[in-house]
Amino acid sequence: MFHRLEETLAGIFSKHLEKRYGWRNAVVFEQPRQPEFGELALPVAFQLARTLRRPPRAIADEIVREIGAIEGVAALEVAGAGYINIRFDRGRYARSLIEGLPPEECAVADGKIIVEHTNINPNKAAHIGHLRNAVLGDTFVRILRARGRRVEVQNYIDNTGVQVADVVVAFERLLGKTPEEVAAMTADPAVRFDYFCWDLYARISAHYREHPETLAWRQQALEAIERGEGETARMAAIVSDAIMRAHLATMWRLGIVYDVLPRESEILHLKFWAAAFELLRERGAIRYETEGKNAGCWVMPAAAFAGDDAGGEGGEDGKVIVRSNGTVTYVGKDIAYQLWKFGLLGKDFHYRPLLTYPNGHRVWVSSEAPGDEPAPEFGRGSRVYNVIDSRQSYLQDIVAAGLRALGFEKEAENSIHFAYEMVALSPRCAAELGFELDAEERRRAYVEVSGRKGLGVKADDLVDKLIEKALEEVVSRHPQEPPEKQRDIAAQIAVGALRYFMLKYTRNVVIAFDFQEALSFEGETGPYVQYAVVRARSIFRKLAERGESVPDYAAELDAGALERQLRSEDFWQLLLTASKTDAVLERAIAVGEPAHAAKYAFQLAQAFNNFYHEHPILAEPDRERRTFLLWLADYVRAQLERTLGVLGIPCPEYM
RNA sequence: GCGCCCGUAGCUCAGCCGGAUAGAGCAGCUGGCUUCGAACCAGCAGGCCGGGGGUUCGAAUCCCUCCGGGCGCGCCA
Numbered sequence: 001m002f003h004r005l006e007e008t009l010a011g012i013f014s015k016h017l018e019k020r021y022g023w024r025n026a027v028v029f030e031q032p033r034q035p036e037f038g039e040l041a042l043p044v045a046f047q048l049a050r051t052l053r054r055p056p057r058a059i060a061d062e063i064v065r066e067i068g069a070i071e072g073v074a075a076l077e078v079a080g081a082g083y084i085n086i087r088f089d090r091g092r093y094a095r096s097l098i099e100g101l102p103p104e105e106c107a108v109a110d111g112k113i114i115v116e117h118t119n120i121n122p123n124k125a126a127h128i129g130h131l132r133n134a135v136l137g138d139t140f141v142r143i144l145r146a147r148g149r150r151v152e153v154q155n156y157i158d159n160t161g162v163q164v165a166d167v168v169v170a171f172e173r174l175l176g177k178t179p180e181e182v183a184a185m186t187a188d189p190a191v192r193f194d195y196f197c198w199d200l201y202a203r204i205s206a207h208y209r210e211h212p213e214t215l216a217w218r219q220q221a222l223e224a225i226e227r228g229e230g231e232t233a234r235m236a237a238i239v240s241d242a243i244m245r246a247h248l249a250t251m252w253r254l255g256i257v258y259d260v261l262p263r264e265s266e267i268l269h270l271k272f273w274a275a276a277f278e279l280l281r282e283r284g285a286i287r288y289e290t291e292g293k294n295a296g297c298w299v300m301p302a303a304a305f306a307g308d309d310a311g312g313e314g315g316e317d318g319k320v321i322v323r324s325n326g327t328v329t330y331v332g333k334d335i336a337y338q339l340w341k342f343g344l345l346g347k348d349f350h351y352r353p354l355l356t357y358p359n360g361h362r363v364w365v366s367s368e369a370p371g372d373e374p375a376p377e378f379g380r381g382s383r384v385y386n387v388i389d390s391r392q393s394y395l396q397d398i399v400a401a402g403l404r405a406l407g408f409e410k411e412a413e414n415s416i417h418f419a420y421e422m423v424a425l426s427p428r429c430a431a432e433l434g435f436e437l438d439a440e441e442r443r444r445a446y447v448e449v450s451g452r453k454g455l456g457v458k459a460d461d462l463v464d465k466l467i468e469k470a471l472e473e474v475v476s477r478h479p480q481e482p483p484e485k486q487r488d489i490a491a492q493i494a495v496g497a498l499r500y501f502m503l504k505y506t507r508n509v510v511i512a513f514d515f516q517e518a519l520s521f522e523g524e525t526g527p528y529v530q531y532a533v534v535r536a537r538s539i540f541r542k543l544a545e546r547g548e549s550v551p552d553y554a555a556e557l558d559a560g561a562l563e564r565q566l567r568s569e570d571f572w573q574l575l576l577t578a579s580k581t582d583a584v585l586e587r588a589i590a591v592g593e594p595a596h597a598a599k600y601a602f603q604l605a606q607a608f609n610n611f612y613h614e615h616p617i618l619a620e621p622d623r624e625r626r627t628f629l630l631w632l633a634d635y636v637r638a639q640l641e642r643t644l645g646v647l648g649i650p651c652p653e654y655m
Numbered sequence: 656g657c658g659c660c661c662g663u664a665g666c667u668c669a670g671c672c673g674g675a676u677a678g679a680g681c682a683g684c685u686g687g688c689u690u691c692g693a694a695c696c697a698g699c700a701g702g703c704c705g706g707g708g709g710u711u712c713g714a715a716u717c718c719c720u721c722c723g724g725g726c727g728c729g730c731c732a
Binding site: 026028030032033034037041043046049050056079080081082083121158161162163293294296297299319320321322323324325327329330331389390391392393394395397419421422424444445446448473477493504505506508509510512514516517520521522523524525527528530531532534535536538539540541542543590591595596599602603606609610612613614615616617618619633654655 | 658659660661667668669670672673674675676677678679680681687690691692693694695696697712713724725726727728729730731732
């Protein structure tokens with residue numbers, strides 16, 4: 001509601017200012033900190049003052065006088081040195097909230113948005129860094145969808161890379177396992193396969209460090225896997241497939257699902273790279289070096305991605321895309337994949353359904369040959385968000401530059417690196433995990449997670465810990481409830497705590513992970529917000545227990561009654577905050593910051609908790625007021641539930 | 656050397672498309688459960704917004720510069 005009124009007002013002011021003063025800039029309102037200044041403020045008179053060479057106050061007066069009465073607005077006031085403060089008509093505003101709004105016509109540009117996230121190497125269990133990626137990506141997807149965008153979720157599986165090769169080498173050379181034996185392990189419920197590989201990966205990494213000559217094993221395995229034939233390739237498929245499924249299961253615990261899983265193996269075997277290479281070569285985006293240190297390679301000139309003044313010593317050489325031995329680098333494959341996402345490659349995968357989630361959603365995986373079932377159309381996006389940590393920004397720049405060099409300016413512009421900083425471990429956390437830190441590491445604010453060292457917090461371990469802790473609370477508060485139910489509630493609280501924890505930080509700060517903070521259920525946390533919803537619901541449960549039905553708000557509360565009740569500033573501010581959900585979500589999309597939605601949920605919960613505490617609703621003797629309070633509580637509850645849904649945080653029945 | 660990120664209360668962080676008195680949470684102290692649930696609420700205390708310069712009627716916010724910390728910059732993925 002707030003969002004729509006704001007847009008309407010922006011339209012009215014924009015039209016007036018353009019006609020009267022030739023003002024062509026966007027009309028941007030601010031929301032004053034002090035409630036006494038109204039709901040929206042417009043500082044445009046300050047900007048006009050310069051060109052008009054008149055005092056801002058006089059201009060503001062003039063605008064207010066000339067623009068006249070506006071529907072839904074109670075008053076326009078000039079304040080301070082020249083602000084135009086806007087006060088909504090409270091009764092009317094609330095009334096339209098009760099009546100509900102006709103559905104918004106989607107003013108959003110059509111076309112599909114692709115969000116790629118998670119992208120975990122399928123060679124070991126997921127850790128908390130991966131969780132940040134997946135939660136950020138999934139929440140952004142939910143925000144986009146809540147605001148009417150069409151979105152496709154991709155999770156790229158690098159099933160032929162070095163990391164998989166390393167684990168395969170470990171199985172073959174360190175453990176002497178056959179593909180059949182490994183397959184048996186993946187089917188054995190007693191073996192936690194992704195955890196097993198976590199340790200195994202650390203082992204083979206240590207082995208390489210101690211015996212560098214054995215690195216040849218990796219190269220051999222890599223080549224075998226890329227060819228896709230033989231024992232080693234078979235082993236790689238078994239390992240990566242099992243781990244991929246483990247990752248899907250881990251993410252499902254947090255409510256995270258995907259639409260399609262494009263795999264590296266298909267990118268190779270369906271010759272995506274060959275098609276991309278032809279394009280790049282034809283259009284001169286890469287060139288063959290005949291001398292210098294990159295002799296024999298196909299190279300993207302530095303000028304393409306490093307800016308105009310890229311005269312530095314190192315930058316002049318450009319970025320190798322095809323090695324002198326004829327193989328393509330990682331970034332080259334990435335360019336091909338990015339082209340496919342926009343439908344620019346002239347090639348497509350085949351697909352087959354991989355699995356159906358318990359909620360009925362189906363995820364598809366790329367395949368070399370056509371499947372039995374017709375697949376939905378994937379790819380062909382108009383905008384692509386790559387959720388990848390900020391350490392990859394250099395490579396992401398090169399991918400975008402590749403598109404630009406091919407003449408796909410618009411697509412390069414719509415290739416968005418949705419970057420975030422890493423999740424590291426606080427020194428205390430690393431110590432708790434049993435890792436020895438040297439003096440230097442202990443001095444630091446945080447220690448980097450390292451899969452090769454096996455240093456990190458596994459995602460499932462963290463979720464388990466959260467459930468265990470939540471369960472203690474649930475059991476102590478609701479000892480009579482059946483154990484399965486208690487556990488289910490505890491799991492919902494755990495998900496709430498974890499997702500909120502990952503979302504409360506903005507994307508560009510490093511999270512120094514600490515169990516004490518992550519396991520907190522008090523203060524600015526997911527459970528705090530969930531608790532507000534549970535309390536709100538309990539009012540209505542109590543109402544029903546007393547044999548009363550929910551009043552017919554629309555019949556009992558006319559604009560006059562609403563106006564009377566909303567003279568209370570507390571009620572008005574709560575209602576206003578609750579009505580800002582869509583405005584907040586749009587803002588979160590515009591700046592690409594899911595944290596805004598999380599912060600909003602917390603603020604609304606906080607406002608509600610205050611209200612809840614101060615105003616016993618069911619005990620209210622005055623009928624109009626009681627009905628109003630019920631409506632307000634109901635409206636806030638609905639908005640909170642919706643926001644939690646967007647954050648992927650479940651609302652438990654009780655807690 | 657070049658590029659990106661961070662520096663705001665004891666700690667962890669919001670606020671940064673310039674705007675009116677800089678906000679939360681945690682920790683600390685004080686008070687509040689016979690009421691719709693205390694995973695809560697209220698209050699107190701806590702700030703040269705890293706330093707300096709500039710732009711502006713106005714700077715935590717934009718520009719420059721310096722300092723401190725982190726991450727990148729391979730024919731690795």
